[in-house]
Amino acid sequence: MTATKRNDGLPDEAALVKGLLNNDQLLFNKVFKAYYSPMYAVAYSIVGNAIADEVVQEAWVSAIRALPKFEGRSALKSWLIRITANEAKTRLRKESRSVSLDAVNESWATDPRFDNKGHWNDANPEWDAASPDDLLSADELKDCVEKHMEHLPDNQKQILNLRDVGGLAMDEICNILEVSSSNARVLLHRARDKMQQVVAHFQRTGKC
Numbered sequence: 001m002t003a004t005k006r007n008d009g010l011p012d013e014a015a016l017v018k019g020l021l022n023n024d025q026l027l028f029n030k031v032f033k034a035y036y037s038p039m040y041a042v043a044y045s046i047v048g049n050a051i052a053d054e055v056v057q058e059a060w061v062s063a064i065r066a067l068p069k070f071e072g073r074s075a076l077k078s079w080l081i082r083i084t085a086n087e088a089k090t091r092l093r094k095e096s097r098s099v100s101l102d103a104v105n106e107s108w109a110t111d112p113r114f115d116n117k118g119h120w121n122d123a124n125p126e127w128d129a130a131s132p133d134d135l136l137s138a139d140e141l142k143d144c145v146e147k148h149m150e151h152l153p154d155n156q157k158q159i160l161n162l163r164d165v166g167g168l169a170m171d172e173i174c175n176i177l178e179v180s181s182s183n184a185r186v187l188l189h190r191a192r193d194k195m196q197q198v199v200a201h202f203q204r205t206g207k208c
Helices: 013-021 025-047 049-069 076-094 106-110 138-149 154-165 170-177 181-205
Strands: none
Touching: 013 025, 013 049, 013 076, 025 049, 025 076, 025 154, 049 076, 076 170, 138 181, 154 170, 154 181, 170 181
16 A cells, blocks of 8 residues: 655655665655754754754664664654754763753742743733735744844753754653753743744834
8 A cells, every 4th residue: 555645745654664674765865854954953952053963963873773663652753853852962961061951040930921830821912914015035034033042041942942843742842851841831931932022023123
């Protein structure tokens, strides 16, 4: 039976894993291309630009070695991203540049925007729909967001990349970064809030 094609042009998970185990180089190249960006984003958020690509390469080596034990309990993409995050953390420890993620400023507890569990008291404000003529190009907005993401505190940037770029579940992120669920939730809210402010400013003014 022909394998079901997905939106990314790759076969279904079972055929994908089988092909990789059979050393299908053409398939490997397609998978590498499809998943490189999210894997790089996760590595970059943890170790920075200088060695992020090396971390991705190391993650692929680890993944290929571990592939025979892949049980399919999660999507292959999520599995690869977790391996990437773990490789990045290991590399960070080796270079003695680990950043403490539990040093979260608990000032949110007295911030009127949050309740006593760290949830937003009010929903995030909705953005007005804008026509293409009202905004600069999508590339300019993307560049603006990326520029401001670079200035986020490391812990917020890591959470944002793992959740919104890597697509990991919050419990997976907490396990990878060794933070409590409450801290992770507050960090993610703060990072998203700052990025929403950037986008809202861009929409209003057309400037970064």
